[in-house]
Amino acid sequence: xxxxxxxxxxxxxxxxxxxxxxxxxxxxxxxxxxxxxxxxxxxxxxxxxxxxxxxxxxxxxxxxxxxxxxxxxxxxxxxxxxxxxxxxxxxxxxxxxxxxxxxxxxxxxxxxxxxxxxxxxxxxxxxxxxxxx
Ligand code: FES
Ligand code: FES
Numbered sequence: 001x002x003x004x005x006x007x008x009x010x011x012x013x014x015x016x017x018x019x020x021x022x023x024x025x026x027x028x029x030x031x032x033x034x035x036x037x038x039x040x041x042x043x044x045x046x047x048x049x050x051x052x053x054x055x056x057x058x059x060x061x062x063x064x065x066x067x068x069x070x071x072x073x074x075x076x077x078x079x080x081x082x083x084x085x086x087x088x089x090x091x092x093x094x095x096x097x098x099x100x101x102x103x104x105x106x107x108x109x110x111x112x113x114x115x116x117x118x119x120x121x122x123x124x125x126x127x128x129x130x131x132x133x
Contacts, residue, residue, distance in 0.1 A: 004097035006071075011063040016073035018056040020045055024123055029115025035104045038065050042073065042112035046120065050081045057112070064105035068092050072109040081120070087113055 020026050020043040030041045038061025045054040055076040057069040071092055076084055089106040092098075098106055 003099075007064065007067045007096040007098065010067035010070040010096065014066050014070040016056050016070060016077070017058065019043065019058065020054060020056050025120075027116040027118075027120030027123065029112040029117070029119060031108060031111040031115050033061070033065070033104050033108045036062070038062060038105070038108065040065060040069055040108045040112045042069065042109070042116045044076060044084070044113075044116045044120065046081060052076050052079050052081065052084060059108075061108070062102075062105060064096070064098055064102040065108050067096055068098070068106040068109040069112065071096055072113060076113070081117060084113060085117060 022028065023045075025047070026043055026045045028041065028043045030039070032039045038059070040061065041058045043056050044052050047053050055073040057073045059066045059069045072087060075087065087110065089103065089110040092106040092109055093103055096106070
């Protein structure tokens with residue numbers, strides 16, 4: 001099976017691997033793929049204007065999951081949160097040329113982005129209510 005060059009690049013030299021220190025402006029998404037048990041953790045840090053300044057991931061999974069997370073994280077940096085919501089797994093899968101059996105790996109990346117954004121949203125609500133007291 002011939003994987004395209006982009007996926008191999010992201011697999012061999014994953015970008016944005018790491019962990020961000022938790023804080024009010026850091027959203028963390030941790031998701032698992034029921035199909036295979038792989039796990040992905042994605043963290044995004046936003047500035048006061050809702051721009052994503054940093055994205056980091058850890059993936060305990062297959063090469064396609066690592067490549068998907070790497071590609072997603074590198075794409076996220078510099079984006080507005082509102083744009084990040086629109087990243088779908090099909091964009092990731094098409095860009096990396098994932099074969100059909102590996103589509104759920106890119107789904108993991110989409111789920112991780114959604115979970116990280118959700119966390120951020122929840123935190124903001126918590127922080128705002130704390131500030132009002
Ligand atoms: Fe996920 Fe093999 S099933 S790495
Ligand atoms: Fe399960 Fe790739 S095989 S995430």
